[in-house]
Amino acid sequence: RFLYNRMNLFSCLFFDKITILSSSLASLLKLPSKKTLILPLGASVLDETPKRFDKIHLIYIGNLEKRHIKRTIDGFYLFHTKYAGRVSLRYDIVGFSNNMDDEENIKTSITENNLKDIVIFHGRKNHQQLKEYIQNATIGVCFVPQTPYYDVQPSTKIFEYALSGLITIATDTSENRRFISDVNGVICQDNAESFCEALETVYANMVSYSDIETRKSLSQYNWSYITKHILLPILNN
Numbered sequence: 001r002f003l004y005n006r007m008n009l010f011s012c013l014f015f016d017k018i019t020i021l022s023s024s025l026a027s028l029l030k031l032p033s034k035k036t037l038i039l040p041l042g043a044s045v046l047d048e049t050p051k052r053f054d055k056i057h058l059i060y061i062g063n064l065e066k067r068h069i070k071r072t073i074d075g076f077y078l079f080h081t082k083y084a085g086r087v088s089l090r091y092d093i094v095g096f097s098n099n100m101d102d103e104e105n106i107k108t109s110i111t112e113n114n115l116k117d118i119v120i121f122h123g124r125k126n127h128q129q130l131k132e133y134i135q136n137a138t139i140g141v142c143f144v145p146q147t148p149y150y151d152v153q154p155s156t157k158i159f160e161y162a163l164s165g166l167i168t169i170a171t172d173t174s175e176n177r178r179f180i181s182d183v184n185g186v187i188c189q190d191n192a193e194s195f196c197e198a199l200e201t202v203y204a205n206m207v208s209y210s211d212i213e214t215r216k217s218l219s220q221y222n223w224s225y226i227t228k229h230i231l232l233p234i235l236n237n
Contacts, residue, residue, distance in 0.1 A: 001149065005029055019234065024152040024174055037234055042221040043159035047134040051165040051211035055088035056203060059137035059166070061130060062157055064097035068190065070105045072143050075195030077113040079203075087203065089118050092133050096124040134164050139202060142170040146190045151175065158185075162218040165211030169198045183210075184217040 009029050012018045019039035020026045026036050058076065060069060076091050083089070097103055103121070110119045122133070140161030144150040154175045161168045168185035170176040180187050188198035202209075219225070 017234070022152060022154050022175055028148075028152050039230055039234065040221060040226060041154045041156050041159065042223045042226045043156055043163055044223050045163045045215075046160055047131050047164040049135050049165075051138060051214075053138050053167070053206045053209045053211075055090075055138055056083075056199065057088065057137045058091040058139045058141055058169075059094065059133055060092070060141040060143065061094045061133070061160070064093075064095045064102045064106065065099055066102070066145070067143060068145055069093065069095075069102070069141075069143060070109045071190065071192045072141055072195050073106065073109040073113065073115070073119055074192035075199065076119065077109075077115060078192060078196035079199040080113075080115065080118070082200075083203065090136075091115075091119040092137065093119070093121045094123070094125050094130065094133055134166065137166055139199075140164075140166040140168045142168055142176065143190065143195070144171050144173065146171055146173060154179075159218055159221045161185075162214055163222060165214050167202055167209055167214065169195065169202065179218060179221075181217060184214045 005028070009031065012031055016035060018031055018036045020029075020031060020036060021039065021041050023038055026033070026038070056079070060072065073091070080089055093106060106121050110116055110121060125133075140157060142155050142157045142161065144153075144155065151173045152175060155170070158168055158170060158176065158179050162179075162184050168180060169188055170180050170185060171190045172187045177187060186198040186201045188194040
């Protein structure tokens with residue numbers, strides 16, 4: 001990883017301008033500040049359906065490789081043992097991994113925790129198929145291990161979830177803390193117990209969430225806004 005980062009830095013030295021996803025990533029790579037411009041990640045709106053926060057319906061969308069999604073299932077199980085019967089519960093997991101162990105760990109956790117009826121692993125889906133899953137969800141899961149390299153990497157999923165009106169539970173990284181607030185989500189540690197506590201926080205505050213305010217909170221990270229107000233000025237200059 002060190003050598004790969006240095007290769008990226010060396011390549012960038014031959015260009016007059018550099019764009020990068022975050023200032024913390026630019027610092028990690030030690031890019032020259034005078035010619036480095038921040039071009040943030042964003043998302044398009046996947047679902048415009050109004051949300052009613054009267055259920056705990058989770059969705060995870062994305063790469064499963066080394067993300068430790070099993071820990072979220074274990075955390076969901078802890079929540080389920082306390083609150084089953086009080087509120088509608090469901091967890092949809094959409095994604096894939098090139099390492100089959102990641103998918104097997106998810107399936108094993110679902111079976112061992114006896115959650116087959118409410119935690120569903122759907123595997124890989126194309127972009128057009130995502131809307132049907134997001135429509136029925138109230139909470140998006142953005143779970144990455146707390147490591148130095150994930151710490152500086154923004155997550156597209158936060159923007160997809162927020163722009164679709166979902167509350168986000170995200171692991172405690174420097175970049176996630178920049179975007180998650182009381183309006184749009186909860187921060188947790190990368191373990192089952194903390195994930196359960198984050199679910200409890202969402203459950204305790206369900207009546208205070210608004211999908212309209214959630215969408216507004218990160219509206220500037222819509223791809224159309226980023227293209228018009230950040231990318232085009234960079235290209236024009």
